[in-house]
Amino acid sequence: MSVAAISKVVTANDLRSGEVLYLRFPHSWTPELAKASVIKDNDLAKASLAFAQGQPNTVVGAYLSDVIDERDGPRASHFRERFRSTGPSNYRHGKQEL
Amino acid sequence: MYQYSRFDHEFTAERVAQFRAQVARRLDGSLTEEEFKPLRLMNGLYLQLHAYMLRVAIPYGTLNSRQMHQLAMIAERWDKGYGHFTTRQNIQFNWPKLEDVPDILQALADVEMHAIQTSGNTVRNVTADHFAGAAADELADPRPIAELIRQWSTDHPEFQFLPRKFKIAVTGSPNDRAVTRAHDIGLRMTEQDGQRGFEVIVGGGLGRTPMIGKTLSPFVALDDLLPYLEAVVSTYNLLGRRDNKYKARIKITTHEHGIEQIKQRVEAQFAKIKPRFAGANLQLLKDIEQHFALPKFKSSSAQVEADSAPAQSPAFRAWLYTNISAHKLPGYAIVSVSLKKPGATPGDASADQMRALAEIARNFGHDELRISHEQNVILPHVHRADLTQVFQALRQADLAAANIGLISDIIACPGMDYCALATARSIPVAQQIATRFQALKLEHDIGPLKLKISGCINACGHHHVGHIGILGLEKAGVESYQITLGGDGGAEAEIGTRAGPGFGADEIVPAIERLLLGYLQLRLDRNESFLEAYRRLGLAPFKALLYPQARKAA
Numbered sequence: 001m002s003v004a005a006i007s008k009v010v011t012a013n014d015l016r017s018g019e020v021l022y023l024r025f026p027h028s029w030t031p032e033l034a035k036a037s038v039i040k041d042n043d044l045a046k047a048s049l050a051f052a053q054g055q056p057n058t059v060v061g062a063y064l065s066d067v068i069d070e071r072d073g074p075r076a077s078h079f080r081e082r083f084r085s086t087g088p089s090n091y092r093h094g095k096q097e098l
Numbered sequence: 099m100y101q102y103s104r105f106d107h108e109f110t111a112e113r114v115a116q117f118r119a120q121v122a123r124r125l126d127g128s129l130t131e132e133e134f135k136p137l138r139l140m141n142g143l144y145l146q147l148h149a150y151m152l153r154v155a156i157p158y159g160t161l162n163s164r165q166m167h168q169l170a171m172i173a174e175r176w177d178k179g180y181g182h183f184t185t186r187q188n189i190q191f192n193w194p195k196l197e198d199v200p201d202i203l204q205a206l207a208d209v210e211m212h213a214i215q216t217s218g219n220t221v222r223n224v225t226a227d228h229f230a231g232a233a234a235d236e237l238a239d240p241r242p243i244a245e246l247i248r249q250w251s252t253d254h255p256e257f258q259f260l261p262r263k264f265k266i267a268v269t270g271s272p273n274d275r276a277v278t279r280a281h282d283i284g285l286r287m288t289e290q291d292g293q294r295g296f297e298v299i300v301g302g303g304l305g306r307t308p309m310i311g312k313t314l315s316p317f318v319a320l321d322d323l324l325p326y327l328e329a330v331v332s333t334y335n336l337l338g339r340r341d342n343k344y345k346a347r348i349k350i351t352t353h354e355h356g357i358e359q360i361k362q363r364v365e366a367q368f369a370k371i372k373p374r375f376a377g378a379n380l381q382l383l384k385d386i387e388q389h390f391a392l393p394k395f396k397s398s399s400a401q402v403e404a405d406s407a408p409a410q411s412p413a414f415r416a417w418l419y420t421n422i423s424a425h426k427l428p429g430y431a432i433v434s435v436s437l438k439k440p441g442a443t444p445g446d447a448s449a450d451q452m453r454a455l456a457e458i459a460r461n462f463g464h465d466e467l468r469i470s471h472e473q474n475v476i477l478p479h480v481h482r483a484d485l486t487q488v489f490q491a492l493r494q495a496d497l498a499a500a501n502i503g504l505i506s507d508i509i510a511c512p513g514m515d516y517c518a519l520a521t522a523r524s525i526p527v528a529q530q531i532a533t534r535f536q537a538l539k540l541e542h543d544i545g546p547l548k549l550k551i552s553g554c555i556n557a558c559g560h561h562h563v564g565h566i567g568i569l570g571l572e573k574a575g576v577e578s579y580q581i582t583l584g585g586d587g588g589a590e591a592e593i594g595t596r597a598g599p600g601f602g603a604d605e606i607v608p609a610i611e612r613l614l615l616g617y618l619q620l621r622l623d624r625n626e627s628f629l630e631a632y633r634r635l636g637l638a639p640f641k642a643l644l645y646p647q648a649r650k651a652a
Contacts, residue, residue, distance in 0.1 A: 093192075
């Protein structure tokens with residue numbers, strides 16, 4: 001039985017605004033999950049997380065988040081991450097404003 | 099209301115200056131996040147799901163119009179034009195930028211407000227009966243004591259690193275509107291031999307291990323209260339567990355050691371420290387009491403508008419019926435302003451609404467406002483002759499929902515729409531229940547009902563003490579909602595009983611609808627409330643309503 005490849009992105013919050021950000025290779029951050037770089041390799045995942053954690057004056061609380069890799073870009077696989085990638089459901093105050 | 103002393107002003111100014119420097123050092127890289135986090139939390143600044151969140155204390159829920167105007171200004175200038183009033187009489191701003199927070203704290207200090215100790219393992223914002231100082235049923239205004247506790251606990255050197263957070267609630271009324279039995283310490287004003295004092299309750303709390311507080315002392319004289327509280331918190335500080343955060347609250351300490359042992363330790367500590375309280379605290383209390391003198395009430399002989407209510411519009415009559423409570427003066431009323439218009443986010447007020455509330459309080463309410471733990475705004479002193487104008491002004495601000503105490507007057511925590519700890523959303527569930535029952539036009543028929551929703555086991559939405567409680571959890575990768583029934587946050591506080599398995603996000607509103615349509619059939623008559631019917635009949639018939647499939651299968 002083949003092991004399904006991992007699909008992850010690195011996510012964190014912006015130090016200044018608190019906004020949810022995603023790592024985009026080689027070393028920039030995007031507020032849009034669809035534009036994040038999808039990581040399918042464990043070593044690359046570790047290295048990418050280490051890179052993010054090495055930017056303490058840009059982002060806070062970096063971690064790896066599971067995604068579903070689709071043609072239009074990655075999509076959150078868990079509802080919590082889906083809310084982080086869009087914004088609250090009561091007002092269009094989050095990324096819905098984009 | 100309380101006016102800051104020179105000491106208060108200097109203290110808050112110093113804290114703002116300190117935090118400004120700390121933020122600057124964080125932004126220039128001199129402080130790591132690990133170093134900075136406890137500093138920002140000491141000032142009420144959290145990092146939530148989408149942004150920073152600033153939690154501002156509204157001590158014992160009391161505000162004046164100037165402060166409410168300032169909250170509106172902050173909401174507009176540094177946030178997204180609104181604020182969220184919480185179940186702990188705080189206001190939360192959901193979108194501040196880190197570099198703006200020192201300016202926000204300065205703006206708060208300018209109107210004698212702060213965000214100190216709204217996080218961390220300290221004594222948190224002291225909450226009180228939201229009708230305090232106005233209620234017809236109270237012995238006396240409990241807010242002077244609450245203010246004394248605020249001053250005593252703020253930056254108290256012994257209590258800055260308690261095993262866990264510590265919440266104190268105070269009431270001056272036998273009808274507990276402050277949920278005192280669900281606090282680390284609950285204080286209920288009482289009298290003994292003509293002397294005023296407090297019943298001291300400890301070890302209440304909700305969260306993952308809900309417990310109803312136990313009476314530590316049925317009567318502590320007013321003069322002894324502060325050293326007694328210090329003895330309680332000091333005992334907890336030494337005895338409380340630091341090895342496991344889930345067992346660190348005083349409710350667990352009390353449970354593990356037993357109330358008698360806690361009592362012995364507290365009394366020994368009290369005897370030891372009492373001589374240190376040589377009277378300065380009592381002088382301070384006397385000074386504080388001056389600040390809480392009653393406003394200059396208008397003559398009660400003016401026309402009493404409510405008496406001619408039948409001649410008024412049905413909307414006004416409905417509002418009078420649900421949103422007015424008895425004031426200690428017959429010519430006056432306590433107005434509860436609902437922040438629960440069906441479809442709205444419970445507890446949210448826009449900057450425009452805050453300004454409207456401030457102006458109404460200034461023009462018709464002796465400049466006083468209160469925030470209730472039920473996430474509504476109270477105008478504690480409105481002359482009955484002004485009720486029509488107050489209603490009209492509230493209506494213009496879209497604040498005239500006539501639903502206090504009804505099913506749509508839902509407590510809901512921010513849930514996973516904002517909170518980093520949440521396991522499911524609360525707000526959409528509250529919105530859907532409120533709009534559904536509005537559409538069914540059954541709210542008034544159902545009558546008094548407290549429905550409370552928490553988006554995680556920490557229970558900020560007080561679901562354990564809701565007549566109907568809803569707890570949002572994650573189950574197999576989706577949101578799942580558990581229902582508890584029969585909880586009560588009043589004088590005879592009770593923790594609700596879990597009814598059964600959880601419901602999916604699309605099943606929870608129909609489940610509540612089945613439950614309440616069934617209650618209408620089960621009740622003896624219109625006078626038997628949901629809670630009374632539940633107490634008479636027990637869980638079984640209500641469970642059958644919630645899980646009709648199980649009944650069929652059986």
